[in-house]
Amino acid sequence: MAKIDEDMSLDHIPPAIYKELVNELNKNSNWQVLAYHVAEELEYQWNSWLQSLEQNISTTKTPADNLLFELNVKMCTVGILCTLLRDCELGSVLSVLHHPEPSIIVKHPSDGMECKSLKIPFGQHLYLSCKATGIPPPSYQWCHNNIELQGQQSHELDIIINSCNQAGEYNCKISQVTKDGKAVNSVLLTKSVFVDISHIPVVIQQQPSTFLEIKEGEDFTIKCIAQGHPKPCYQWFRDNTRLEGETSNVLHMDLPREKASAKIALIIANDDYENHKCLETPKNDAAKISNLLKEIGFKVICLVNLSLEQMRNAMKVFSEVLTEGVYGLFYYAGHGFKMQESYMLAIDAPASYLRKDAICESELLAMLLQNDPTLLVAILDMCQTVPPK
Structure with missing residues (x-):
């Protein structure tokens, strides 16, 4: 029902309503939509009719004003204009002249389908449409598995199937909202269409590492990625034996850590040099390190002011106990120098020394690692000076 008399001529429409209509x-x-429809009804030439409506326009006179004037001249009434607007499906314009009418779904997405399901291959379009009438004009919101699809607010849905997650239920919510944002009547829901994606063979996109080197007791993580439809299932195996519960694409293994069979530390502190400046701190530093190591279960051997031969002998004896399962720590405090690698000076080092007069870090590590201890830490607490020429 029109808000005003349907027999009223257009030039008698109340100013407020007329302004909103324009x-x-x-x-x-x-x-233009209305003008094209009128031109078809009156068998006017469309182009010339449109051009005439766009002439003599200004800030106060628009093409819509010209069109309503022409319709008024042709004895168009409010009732006839409402019919024309309804035929053109210009619901937003019609709502200016007409009282609200509840939405009616005139076409469901499933209309014309033999069944309510579709099977669509990857990369193909999914096209659905629905239609509703009402005043104010209905608004559309497409949904997938009851979740609103962003940007899909037309009476048509056209998307490309590029993910297995797009399978499922599709329908459309239809609502009516006034210009001030108030909802009119209840929300309608179209009949659903169920989409199934054609079977896609499993393709492994990322293989787990074919070779992984880890130390005993270390954790490790491996993964693989596969695509297909239906969604691939995973099951990890070790030596052809199923790993129970490992059914995701990521495998994390916490391997048991072997406890140290022994913890042994060798500390050498040189401060009383025969041909070099004596040092003040090595003994104190050695004592502090020794106490800390004892607190965490280390057996500590602490030696002070050793000659070159004594240092080598101590390292040799120390290396013999550094076997598999043993945690070892070597700490040296004293004079040293740097020539490509670090060198430790014994207390009997000559004033003008050469590399043969010291023990380098590679010699140290070669001795201490020869029996493959589980852990070895070497700390050289010394200067890194360049030897005199």
Whole structure:
């Protein structure tokens, strides 16, 4: 039912309603849609009719004003204009003149389908459409598995199937909202269409590492990625034996850590040099390190002011106990120098020394690692000076 007398001529429409009518016609070129429909009904030439309506326009006179003037001249009434607007499906314009009418779904997405399901291959379009009538004009919101699809607010849904997750139920919510944002009547829901994606063979996109080197007791993580439809299932195996519960694409293994069979530390502190400046801190530093190591279960051998031969002998004896399962720690405090690698000076080092007069870090490590201890830490607490020429 019209808000005003349907027999009223257009020039007698109340000014407020007339102004709103003109504004709605000018939106989105709605006046062109109406003008084209009128031209077809009256068998006018469309182009010339449109051009005449666009002439003599100004800030106060728009094409919509010209169109309503022409319709008024042709004895168009409010009732006839409502019929024309309904035929053109210009619901937003019609709502200016007409009282609200509840939405009616006139076409469901499943109409014309033999069954309510579709099977669509990857990369193909899914096209669905629905139709509803009402005043104000219905708004559409497509949903997938009851979740609103962003940007899909047309009466048509056209998307490309590129993911297995797109399978499922599709339908459309239909609502009516006034210009001030108030909902009119209840939300309608179309009949659903169920989409199934054609079977896609499993393709492994990422293989787990074919070779992984880890130390005994270390954790490790490996993964693989596969695509297909239905969604691939995973099951990890070790030596052809199923690993229970490992059914994701990521495998994390916490391997048991072997406890140290022994913890032994060798500390050498040189400060009383025969041919070099004596040092003040090595003994104190050695004592502090020794106490800390004892607190965490280390057996500590602490030696002070050793000659070159004594240092080598101590390292040799120390290396013999550094076997598999043993945690070892070597700490040296004293004079040293740097020539490509670090060198430790014994207390009997000559004033003008050469590399043969010291023990380098590679010699140290070669001795201490020869029996493959589980852990070895070497700390050289010394200067890194360049030897005199």
